[in-house]
Amino acid sequence: xxxxxxxxxxxxxxxxxxxxxxxxxxxxxxxxxxxxxxxxxxxxxxxxxxxxxxxxxxxxxxxxxxxxxxxxxxxxxxxxxxxxxxxxxxxxxxxxxxxxxxxxxxxxxxxxxxxxxxxxxxxxxxxxxxxxxxxxxxxxxxxxxxxxxxxxxxxxxxxxxxxxxxxxxxxxxxxxxxxxxxxxxxxxxxxxxxxxxxxxxxxxxxxxxx
Ligand code: NI
Numbered sequence: 703x704x705x706x707x708x709x710x711x712x713x714x715x716x717x718x719x720x721x722x723x724x725x726x727x728x729x730x731x732x733x734x735x736x737x738x739x740x741x742x743x744x745x746x747x748x749x750x751x752x753x754x755x756x757x758x759x760x761x762x763x764x765x766x767x768x769x770x771x772x773x774x775x776x777x778x779x780x781x782x783x784x785x786x787x788x789x790x791x792x793x794x795x796x797x798x799x800x801x802x803x804x805x806x807x808x809x810x811x812x813x814x815x816x817x818x819x820x821x822x823x824x825x826x827x828x829x830x831x832x833x834x835x836x837x838x839x840x841x842x843x844x845x846x847x848x849x850x851x852x853x854x855x856x857x858x859x860x861x862x863x864x865x866x867x868x869x870x871x872x873x874x875x876x877x878x879x880x881x882x883x884x885x886x887x888x889x890x891x892x893x894x895x896x897x898x899x900x901x902x903x904x905x906x907x908x909x910x911x912x
Contacts, residue, residue: 762781
């Protein structure tokens, strides 16, 4: 309620000396604040990106070899995260957080779909994703494609990724955007969840959407 806070400060400046007026005004503001809350639009911990002109769709191969687009997940709240199976920390943390989010959603967890898009298509084959992604939750889906498809998908989502050379040609890592995109059941992108957002905050945001 930023409006109420501003009004409070104005009142304090004006009535700073008069304690009685101040208390009366505080009571009035409190009532305004409480009734005002009901008219507030839903607020989220995540960044609300409703109506964003990007992150519209993808066309990739899932870990069972099936072709997938966003339309396959209509009717569900889809969380899309970009990463790679050899990621040492960010990706496994995000996936285990999402598994916990799903558990905490209880029965609503069935309406949640978690999609992990690989930014390492050279190493992350569908077979490898099939071993890695469902280990966090059997319903989670890994997606990959040709390097061109992955690059196009990352561009569409405004996601950054870049190979970082390792000691050998095969031991490279990949720097990547560490955030999740949340789609509502109608397939519209709604939220951008930063890496490290507490599980309970994500749960509350998703309950707001579901
Ligand atoms: Ni990662």
